[in-house]
Amino acid sequence: MALGEQIEIDVRTRMIAGQELDMAARQPDVGNVIVHRAGDLLVLVDSGVTSVIRDAIRSAADDLAPWSKILLLTTHGHPDHVGNNDIITDLGKGLDKSNVHHFVSAHDASQYHDHGLPYWTTSLDRVSGLVPGFEDPSAATRRLLAMFQPYVPITDITRTYEELPLEHLAIGSQHMSGWSFGDGAVQVIRTHGHCAGQVVVHLPEARLLHLSDEPNGPCGAMHDANQMNIFAALAQALTLVETDAVDIVTEGHAFEVFDRPTAAERLSTLLDQAAALDGAAQALLSGGIDDLPAFVDAFVARSQALGVSGANPNPMFNTMMTIAKLRELGLVAKGKGPQQTWSRPVLDDSMGAPSSSVE
Ligand SMILES: [Fe+2]
Incomplete structure (x- = not known):
């Protein structure tokens, strides 16, 4: 799939495809973006990075009109997911400010300090001297992050999920914790595996579970990853799929939409x-x-x-x-x-x- 290509999941739900990392070609990886309309609320899950994704989000938002409220949910703070976060203010122009919202986990706030340099230097310091080109973690971080443009993770309307009252969410037979939006049209589930503030998003009307980067692999690479939480998130997702509580699973870096059988196979493989x-x-x-x-x-x-x-x-x-x-x-x-x-x-x-x- 080409960067920015749109997959129609249903008439009100799209996935905008990202791309893989190619460091030699100075090509950033880009996380997939989900665009969904629930009534008069437009929901964006992540904003990817690159102007190609920005244009694709705008086009999907136009196609899914009419809407009069907009909500951007950041699944986690990594630059391949947050680069275009200021698109929320562009799309929200003309709307009352009370109808334009952006949320991110407080646990990822540290990633934004000093343009992400301390966070990524901490992770890359672990491979210093072990991977060619990473002898100087600070220089390697600057080189890595320079690929991700634009990079606007925070705007003046950004708030943290943790400012909201934590809810007991029940999906099918599963119990979890998180926050809901749009009268239950969107559920954000805290999983905290891939990195400290990682969340996954459930869109009940689309019967879609967006796992973002929890299924990136069976062992998280980042210094703030929690391996047990990754396993628990994937196991819970598998149960939701096996019990028909969701029909569709999407991820941050798999450029396809999984139905129940393919999602079940993929998730059980990751657990194995x-x-x-x-x-x-x-x-x-x-x-x-x-x-x-x-x-x-x-x-x-x-x-x-x-x-x-x-x-x-x-x-x-x-x-x-x-x-x-x-x-x-x-x-x-x-x-x-x-x-x-x-x-x-x-x-x-x-x-x-x-x-x-x-x-
Ligand atoms: Fe990612």
């Missing part, structure tokens, strides 16, 4: 891969790691043999995923770069019960 990936790491560990570059190569080869690709299967993300897996296993790093070693936590006598009672 999460377990298999753990087994692969365990099999390669002999107590600890003295040669991290060799471990990364071996682990990435095993993960590829398992069919794990991730949204962007390049050396940077593969190495970040390996480090994230080691941390999930509770291993502890010592040192920096290729010389760093990893070991299991020391379980010694001092951790047990005191030999005499402590007064």
Whole structure:
């Protein structure tokens, strides 16, 4: 699919296709955008990045008219999802301000400080000296982020989901927490797996669950990813699909729309891969790691043999995923770069019960 191409999910719902990352070609990855009309409310889920996506959002908004309220929901703060967030003010021109809203999780607010540089430097620092071209994390971050234009994540109307009262949401047989909008026409579910503030979006009228970047892979790469939350989000989505509570599943970086059978297959594969990936790491560990570059190569080869690709299967993300897996296993790093070693936590006598009672 070409960048900006629109897939009609139903007469009031479109997916605008993003694209894959190609660092050599200086091509940013772009997350898919969902545009949906519920009554007089136009809902945008993410705004992607690049002017091509901006034009596509505008065209979809025109096609889905009439609407008199607009709501932009950011699934998480990464630049491939938030670049065009100021389109909300363009589309909202002529509307009363009380009818134009943008929400993002408070947990992703730190990503916006200083144009995202500290957040991404923290993640890229983990691969410093392990991936060619990433010796200087700060310079690598600047190079990476420069690909994402425009980058306007916050506007003067942006608010956080966490300012709203948290709701108990029930979808089919599943219970979750989050926030609803438009008298229940949109449900935002907090999942917090792919990164600290990640949410997924349910559009009941379209029977659509947009998982954004939770299914990017069975092991999250970012420093603020939570592997257990990723697994839980995918497992809950699978249950929703298996119990016919949703009919359609979309993702941030799969440029297709999944029906129930294909979504079920994809989600169960991801859950199986999460377990298999753990087994692969365990099999390669002999107590600890003295040669991290060799471990990364071996682990990435095993993960590829398992069919794990991730949204962007390049050396940077593969190495970040390996480090994230080691941390999930509770291993502890010592040192920096290729010389760093990893070991299991020391379980010694001092951790047990005191030999005499402590007064
Ligand atoms: Fe993404």
